[in-house]
Amino acid sequence: MNVHEFQAKQLFAKFGVPVPRGKEITSPEEATAWANELNTPVFVVKAQIHAGGRGKAGGVKITKDKGAVAGLAKELIGKTLITHQTGPKGRKVHRLLLEEGANIAKELYLSILVDRDTGWPTFIASTEGGMEIEEVAEKTPEKIIKEAIDPAVGFQGHNGRNVAFALGLQAMEPAVINPFVQMLGNLYRLFMEKHAALVEINPLIITKEKTLVALDGKVSFDDNGIFKHEDVQKMRDLNEEDPLEIEATANNLNYVKLDGNIGCMVNGAGLAMATMDVIKLAGSEPANFLDVGGGATKETVAAGFRILLKDPNVKGIFINIFGGIVRCERIAHGVIEAAKEVKITVPLVVRLQGTNADEGRKLLAASGLALEVADDLWEAAQKIVRLTGKAA
Amino acid sequence: MSILVNKNTRVVVQGITGKEGSFHATQCKAYGTKMVAGVTPGKAGQEVEGIPVFNTVADAVKKTDCDTSLIFVPPPFCADAILEAADAGVQLIICITEGIPVNDMVKVKRALHGREVRLIGPNCPGVITVDEAKIGIMPGFIHKRGVVGVVSRSGTLTYEAVHQLSTLGLGETTCVGIGGDPVNGTGFVDVLPLFEKDPETQAVVMIGEIGGDAEEKAAEYIQKHVKKPVISFIAGITAPPGRRMGHAGAIISGGKGTATEKMKALEAAGVRVVKNPAEIGHAVKAALGR
Numbered sequence: 122m123n124v125h126e127f128q129a130k131q132l133f134a135k136f137g138v139p140v141p142r143g144k145e146i147t148s149p150e151e152a153t154a155w156a157n158e159l160n161t162p163v164f165v166v167k168a169q170i171h172a173g174g175r176g177k178a179g180g181v182k183i184t185k186d187k188g189a190v191a192g193l194a195k196e197l198i199g200k201t202l203i204t205h206q207t208g209p210k211g212r213k214v215h216r217l218l219l220e221e222g223a224n225i226a227k228e229l230y231l232s233i234l235v236d237r238d239t240g241w242p243t244f245i246a247s248t249e250g251g252m253e254i255e256e257v258a259e260k261t262p263e264k265i266i267k268e269a270i271d272p273a274v275g276f277q278g279h280n281g282r283n284v285a286f287a288l289g290l291q292a293m294e295p296a297v298i299n300p301f302v303q304m305l306g307n308l309y310r311l312f313m314e315k316h317a318a319l320v321e322i323n324p325l326i327i328t329k330e331k332t333l334v335a336l337d338g339k340v341s342f343d344d345n346g347i348f349k350h351e352d353v354q355k356m357r358d359l360n361e362e363d364p365l366e367i368e369a370t371a372n373n374l375n376y377v378k379l380d381g382n383i384g385c386m387v388n389g390a391g392l393a394m395a396t397m398d399v400i401k402l403a404g405s406e407p408a409n410f411l412d413v414g415g416g417a418t419k420e421t422v423a424a425g426f427r428i429l430l431k432d433p434n435v436k437g438i439f440i441n442i443f444g445g446i447v448r449c450e451r452i453a454h455g456v457i458e459a460a461k462e463v464k465i466t467v468p469l470v471v472r473l474q475g476t477n478a479d480e481g482r483k484l485l486a487a488s489g490l491a492l493e494v495a496d497d498l499w500e501a502a503q504k505i506v507r508l509t510g511k512a513a
Numbered sequence: 514m515s516i517l518v519n520k521n522t523r524v525v526v527q528g529i530t531g532k533e534g535s536f537h538a539t540q541c542k543a544y545g546t547k548m549v550a551g552v553t554p555g556k557a558g559q560e561v562e563g564i565p566v567f568n569t570v571a572d573a574v575k576k577t578d579c580d581t582s583l584i585f586v587p588p589p590f591c592a593d594a595i596l597e598a599a600d601a602g603v604q605l606i607i608c609i610t611e612g613i614p615v616n617d618m619v620k621v622k623r624a625l626h627g628r629e630v631r632l633i634g635p636n637c638p639g640v641i642t643v644d645e646a647k648i649g650i651m652p653g654f655i656h657k658r659g660v661v662g663v664v665s666r667s668g669t670l671t672y673e674a675v676h677q678l679s680t681l682g683l684g685e686t687t688c689v690g691i692g693g694d695p696v697n698g699t700g701f702v703d704v705l706p707l708f709e710k711d712p713e714t715q716a717v718v719m720i721g722e723i724g725g726d727a728e729e730k731a732a733e734y735i736q737k738h739v740k741k742p743v744i745s746f747i748a749g750i751t752a753p754p755g756r757r758m759g760h761a762g763a764i765i766s767g768g769k770g771t772a773t774e775k776m777k778a779l780e781a782a783g784v785r786v787v788k789n790p791a792e793i794g795h796a797v798k799a800a801l802g803r
Contacts, residue, residue, distance in 0.1 A: 206755070235615055237725040237762070240622040240696045255767040272623045316614050345588060345761060346614035375759045379751070390693060390759025391667020391722055394748035395790040398772075401751050402789050410752070412759045443669045443676070445652040446540075474676060476652055498673065499791035 122342045124356045125169040127218040129320075129338035136311040138304055138322075140335045143220025145169070152194035155219050156187050163222025166193045170212040171361040173339075174204030180214065183222060190219065215360050223334050227293055228324035230254055231305075233312045241269040242312060244305060246284050250324035276309035278302060296331040304333060315353060316346025365428050372424040374413055381406025382436040383505055384429035384467075388417050388443060396441045396502075403502040405509065408435045417447050423459035430463065437468040437509035439501065442475075449473040449481030457488045468508035469493070472501035515642035515687045516662065516707040516714075517605065517633075518581065522646050525550040525573045525603070526564070527594050528585035535561045537585065537609075537650050544647040549577040570601035581605040583639065583648050591635065592617040599630045606698070607648050608634035615761065618696040625698065632698025636760065637690035638668040649690065651675075659684015661797055662708035664701055665720035666693050666727070666762070670748060670790065674718055677794025683801070686714045693760030695724070701731035709739050716742045716797055719784070721775055723749035724763045728775040736782035742800040743784045746793055747772045 130140040142159060146152045146166075156164055164187065168180030175181055180202045182193040194217055203211035228250030236243040246266045249257045258265050266287045268280050281302030285291075290298050312320050321339040328334055347353055359367055369376030375390065383400050387393035390412045397407035409432065413421045422440075429435050442452050456471060469492040473481040482494045493508070495501035524541065528534040529551025539562045542548040548564050550573035557568040567573040570582065582603045586594040591610045598606045613635050625632055633640060639649010643658040655672055657679035665671040671690055678685055689704050691697055701719060708714045717739070721728040728747060735743055750772040752758050754765040765771050776786045787796045 235619055235696060237695045237727075238730075240619055242616075242619060258767075272619045313616055316616050318615065343615045343761070344757070345612045346616060348589070349614070377753075377756050377758060379753065387669075389667065389669030390763060391665070391670030391720070391748050392673060394722060394752060394758055394763070395667075395670050395673070395746070397751040398748060398788075399790055407751055410756075410758050443672045445655075445669065445672055446536075446650060475655060475672060497791065499789060502791075 122344055122347060122357060123171045123361070124340055124342070125171065125216070125358065126167065126338055127169055128356045129340040130335065132311060132315070132340060133335050133338055137307045138311070138335055139333055140338065141165070141220040141223055143218050146194060146217040146219045147215065148198070149191040149195045152217070152219055153191045156190040159219070159221055161221035164190050165220050165222050166190065166197060167218040167220070168197050168200070168202055168214040169216045169218055170202055170207070170214060171358070172202070172204050172206035172212055174206055175202060178202045178204040194219070212361070223326060223336060224329035225326045226329045227327040229288065229326070230257070230323050231325045232319065232321035232323070233308055234319045236269060239269055241272060242309065243270065244268045244280070244284055246288055248288055250326070254323065270309055275313070276306045281305040294327050294331055297327055297333050300333050315350055316343045317341065318343045365431055369411070369428055372421065374411060374421060374424060374428070376428060377410040378432065379407055379409050380434070381408045382434045383509055384408045384411070384432065384435040384438045385441065386411050386413055386422070386425045386429065386438065387441045388413050388447065392441065392443060396439065399498060399502040400439065400506065403506040405506040408432055417442060417452055417455065419455035419458045422452070422455040423462055426459050426463040426465065430466070435467060437470070437505050438465070439505040440469070440471045441498065441501065442473055444473065444475035444478060444481070448476045449478045450484055453481035453484040456485065457490060460490050468505065470495060470501050470505040470508065472496065472498060514711050514713045515645060516704070516711050517687060517689065518640050518642050518646045518648055520545070520645040521547070522581050522648065523547050523549045523577065523579045524581050524583055524648055525552060525570060525577070525579040526583045526585065527552045527570065527598065528587070529553055529561050529564065529566060530556050530559065531585055534585035538562065538564060540653070541583070541647050544653040546646040546648060550579050570597050570603065574601045574603065579603065581607065581648060584608040584610060586610060588612040588614070592621050595621050595632060596624055599625055599628060604630055606630060606632045607637070607639050608632065608698070609637065609639060609650055611636040613694070615694070615696055618694065622696055622698065633689065634692040634697060636694045637692030638671060640687065640689050642687045643685050651688070651690070655679055656688070657684040659686070660713065660715040660801070661685050662711065662714040662717045663688040663720070664704040664708070664717065665690055666722050666760070667720055667748065670720055673790060674720060674746070674793045678718070678797060681794045681798055683794065683797055683803070686711060693722070693762050695762040700727050702734045705731060705734055705739055709741055714741065716744065716801055718793060718797060719743055719745045721745065721747045722760065722763050723747070723752050723758065723765050723772050724770040726770065729778045732778040732782035732784065735784055744787060744793065744796045744800055745779050745784045746787045746790050747775045748790070
């Protein structure tokens, strides 16, 4: 789960990581009130959406004029921002962060995540702050500093010093070395205690006043760890999520919307991805990823149908179930019952394999429903693609 | 021969009195696996399908000489359960549980480091040596004893591949589900050498998916050390970057971990990469010259 910059910064502040004074704003009136209180030479108004590239898309405004803040807020609230991470439809701005400006002397990059190779939490730092870190890693890998933290003992001072000296902080500004080491320790605590998946500060700046400030902040949380943290759960912003994905989550389904026109419903994540792939091989594009889980029932199948049919792009549905513990004749019953409840208006191909597959296929064939039954994966994929026509 | 588990493996089920635990313990037993003990704290003295229940894994080890643990404990308590099994002296821990927080697994992996215990999973279907021991949630009947070793990050997709191998008459030796989480106990590179050494295994099917670089590491290992034919499918060529595709580990981040990159690395290492998941069985058949 991702959170907004202002929420990330609230967490930073709680864990002793310095951030600019700022506040979440949802109206021009609030902006004026907070601007008066802030009383700073430079005001920064930042659109809050869960996507990077806001600056380039016109989502960040800077002014020295306190009186102009309300106007900027008015301009941004309700605006749709299109960045390289939002997709062509963009994302509507519902809230802003209004904060004080800073005197930047130097921009750095800092993040922490679990290195999948070692299984250790690892800091990544670079002198190339403000840039896309992937680009830095690609073009100038020597500018990427990595420091792994032994989870058995946690963060140690030398971990912080290793990063500080490798970054060249001594030459840059020796006064910030100790605060920097302390900051890394605090970020490690935040990362582990809150079950974060990524904590990123880009840029982390050294100010002309020789202090460190997290000028931007991004935190994403491990979905499997959120149940432990009520404060994190409260940070969820449904405006930033696809409504169909929200409905799927509420039904314990795993759904990701895509751009094609063949809706698919599969049990198991790996098989669901393979099903998407085989649709593409057969000449079309999947409309979604949908994993109904190991224990698919009539209820989950019905919920799956409802979600798939709400997507106007869906021109056909492909159900691919490999019955393991779940028996195929039960799935067949589920499909038949669900198809009666939910009006299916598009072609439907059902492929059943595994436990009691024959029985399941017979039930479907005898149901009188307008659907095609298949037993082989490739045959099924070709069928649904033929029935819906190739991708436009 | 086979790898990891066989007819002599003695299994304790942690979380045996839960819905999943009792159901699958029964299924494993029906397959012929030696299910010798179960553990649920506070329920010692009970039985599940004739399997005695103990309060702790240590008790189970003492009384039944079990050497392998199968875990169904819910996510919030699962890290503890894995460490309990390790402390009790079990040699192999197979963790089925899905949804363990990554940072919990970070600590577990570190704690197991350097100890003589192997963890498989979490978030995996388990391990089966055909006709000898089924230690997991896979449907036993789709398997057929044969010559192919299977190692996979996925569940039902593995069943799909196994079904093809069985239908074509090739059959399997052992199938190992290593799980779909970003931090797990055993990787491709840990299982590949076991298959390479196993005299009964003639070919290996490796099923990967997007995210991480386990497949790239495997490619490197295969190029240097594996002489048997390896056939691979990587799921997720149509997956968009930045979106988690069900498994916590299946995510393309920062442009890394794409299916295309993985396929390229494996092909360069001499692996036969199959683009169509319906063709896995046929590709193995061809590789074995049958």
